[in-house]
Amino acid sequence: MLITKLKSEEAIASLASGKVFIINCHGCKEVGFPEEEAKALQKKLESEGKVVGTLTTDYVCNPTELSLRLRAPMAKIAEADAVLVFSCGVGVQTISEVLEDKPVYACCDTVELPGFQGVTPLEYDCGQCGECFLNLTGGICPITACSKSLVNGPCGGTSDSGKCEVCPDMECGWERIIQRLKAQGRLDVLKCPTQLHDFNTDEATKAAKESE
Amino acid sequence: MRITELFDNGEFVVSAEVGPPKGIHIDGMVEEAKKYLTDVHFVNVTDNQSSVMRLGSLATCKVLKDAGLNPIFQLTCRDRNRIALQSDLLSAAMLGIDNILCLTGDHTKLGDHPQAKPVFDLDSVSLLHTASLLETGVDLGGNALVGEAPKFAKGAVVSPCSDSVDAQLVKMERKVKAGAEYFQTQAVFEPEKFIKFMEAAKQFGKPVQVGIIIPKSAGMCKFMNNNVAGVHIPDELIAELQADKEKTKAGITGVEIAARIIRECKPYCQGVHIMSLGWESKIPALLSQAGLK
Numbered sequence A: 001m002l003i004t005k006l007k008s009e010e011a012i013a014s015l016a017s018g019k020v021f022i023i024n025c026h027g028c029k030e031v032g033f034p035e036e037e038a039k040a041l042q043k044k045l046e047s048e049g050k051v052v053g054t055l056t057t058d059y060v061c062n063p064t065e066l067s068l069r070l071r072a073p074m075a076k077i078a079e080a081d082a083v084l085v086f087s088c089g090v091g092v093q094t095i096s097e098v099l100e101d102k103p104v105y106a107c108c109d110t111v112e113l114p115g116f117q118g119v120t121p122l123e124y125d126c127g128q129c130g131e132c133f134l135n136l137t138g139g140i141c142p143i144t145a146c147s148k149s150l151v152n153g154p155c156g157g158t159s160d161s162g163k164c165e166v167c168p169d170m171e172c173g174w175e176r177i178i179q180r181l182k183a184q185g186r187l188d189v190l191k192c193p194t195q196l197h198d199f200n201t202d203e204a205t206k207a208a209k210e211s212e
Numbered sequence B: 001m002r003i004t005e006l007f008d009n010g011e012f013v014v015s016a017e018v019g020p021p022k023g024i025h026i027d028g029m030v031e032e033a034k035k036y037l038t039d040v041h042f043v044n045v046t047d048n049q050s051s052v053m054r055l056g057s058l059a060t061c062k063v064l065k066d067a068g069l070n071p072i073f074q075l076t077c078r079d080r081n082r083i084a085l086q087s088d089l090l091s092a093a094m095l096g097i098d099n100i101l102c103l104t105g106d107h108t109k110l111g112d113h114p115q116a117k118p119v120f121d122l123d124s125v126s127l128l129h130t131a132s133l134l135e136t137g138v139d140l141g142g143n144a145l146v147g148e149a150p151k152f153a154k155g156a157v158v159s160p161c162s163d164s165v166d167a168q169l170v171k172m173e174r175k176v177k178a179g180a181e182y183f184q185t186q187a188v189f190e191p192e193k194f195i196k197f198m199e200a201a202k203q204f205g206k207p208v209q210v211g212i213i214i215p216k217s218a219g220m221c222k223f224m225n226n227n228v229a230g231v232h233i234p235d236e237l238i239a240e241l242q243a244d245k246e247k248t249k250a251g252i253t254g255v256e257i258a259a260r261i262i263r264e265c266k267p268y269c270q271g272v273h274i275m276s277l278g279w280e281s282k283i284p285a286l287l288s289q290a291g292l293k
């Protein structure tokens, strides 16, 4: 896991409109995970009767390990309308892929930590953008899966075979996003408001600017 | 004059595209534009098209405007961050260039400076959003503009013959929400597909100009089929171009094909956008064969 911070309580509440299954990753948490706050928030969701089950594990970013660990709680997961994940962006992407037909939501933003890349495998990549977009993109990272890191949909360059204009060997990340959302019957997710990618990933200057 | 005014008047709006030269001598281009584009309502000026470095779009727009033409300022998000894009939007408005077309832009790797840093701080949707915001007198940083706010006719593109129609419609809707007031399309060679797309796109209530490329040769068509996203040229059209090589070389066949496509699409859209790719001289013949002058 990379260093994460919780999304706002309202944001998480809006993701938990139905029944949810919660997955916590305590992988390389020494790097940074807001454990206490996450616990408090999950307690609240539980008291509201929304949680059908919780799995706290480590290294959800390893697809093989993850599949094994999801076996036991699979029935519970099937009951849930969505899976809420408290992990870095790589973890959320891995879970989204394994649970392909279930909405999987990120409850954390992965923030920049210069010099440390976590213990993540290479299949999925998180650019530590600081404001995780995965909930708007079917769990596929637009920052790292799109050659232009576009956050408002595909450019006009996707080839008919679904490849990226920049490198014909690469799947267009946005084509993947659209196909996944379509398969889940959730294309409407893409009708969200215009997104702006905030490139100021420095928490300190952000805080200073806000207090101004 | 803003392009939206013409649409509002119910005109079938004709625009054509010109690409600035790679250099500072623009007289030839202006003369050609004055000669061949007199029956065209608007002239799009491309922005370092295909990521190939050229003379700037805004400066070229200003020269064309001074020469009596109505330019459309194309902006891509490849080369400028949000500060530079907003600044250029203000510069355009100050120069009286108030027709814009917002694009994401090709990647730098596809052009003649593959070493360049691609920017993509914004994209087509957020650029439209930004222009809309400036019109309210506020910039993207939340700061107030001084004095009267600019006003633009904000355009965008859509690819109606793309295999991924869902993706196109979703993106089109996002562009409309972000402020797009008119659309120009990728080149259309399959009117049936275009007409079907327009059925679905009608819901947005925005004028659409069908995109037209005059096919120059069978080779060009094959190249586009293999390399240009969302463009499909049917085999029959390619055969038509192969039938009489001389006629094709003279541009006669290409103009016939393009005029036919315009006539077929015209009842379903609000205008035509011609990307002549150096064949500006064929535009008058095309317009008359298409019944547009």
Ligand code: SF4
Binding pocket: A088, A089, A090, A109, A110, A111, A125, A126, A127, A128, A129, A130, A131, A132, A133, A134, A141, A142, A143, A144
């Ligand atoms: S959107 Fe991508 S880069 Fe940003 S936090 Fe999520 S996974 Fe990481």
Ligand code: SF4
Binding pocket: A145, A146, A147, A148, A149, A150, A153, A154, A155, A156, A157, A158, A159, A163, A164, A165, A166, A171, A172, A173, A174, A175
């Ligand atoms: S083709 Fe797809 S992956 Fe490539 S830059 Fe465009 S949207 Fe991104």
